[in-house]
Amino acid sequence: MISPGSFIAQLGEMGTVGLLISLVVLFVVAFKLLEMVMQTVLVAALSGGFYAALAYYIPGIGFSVNSLLFFTFLGGSLYTGYHLLSQGYSIAKLIISLPVKMVKSLVKLSRNTLQSFREMKEDRTGSEEK
DSSP states (O other), X not given: OOXXXXXXXXXXXXXXHHHHHHHHHHHHHHHHHHHHHHHHHHHHHHHHXXXXXXXXXXXXXXXXXXXXXXXXXXXXXXXXXXXXXXXXXXXXXHHHHHHHHHHHHXXXXXXXXXXXXXXXXXXXHHHHHO
């Protein structure tokens, strides 16, 4: 039997905390992945339903299982491609903005440092003249 005090002491170890954080991150990633899979399945089902409605309401189009599967596969594939491209765009936008922010902060830091050096120089020359 583990006493509550020893359990809390074991929890305080760095390895245990790291494992708990990793477990939480794993659950978040798995939830996001499951959400994307369910959205893809929904879009694929709607694509198949679109073909079925098209074949039912337009007399010139015959219904076939191969065409239904093709529409389903095409809808799911296009949605997955769109989702991956939009995620890639947002990640690329973030990655590109980081160096720009770093350069801006370095320029601001150098301006502030240069301004403080100028003020110190003016203070020295002003006190020497008196």
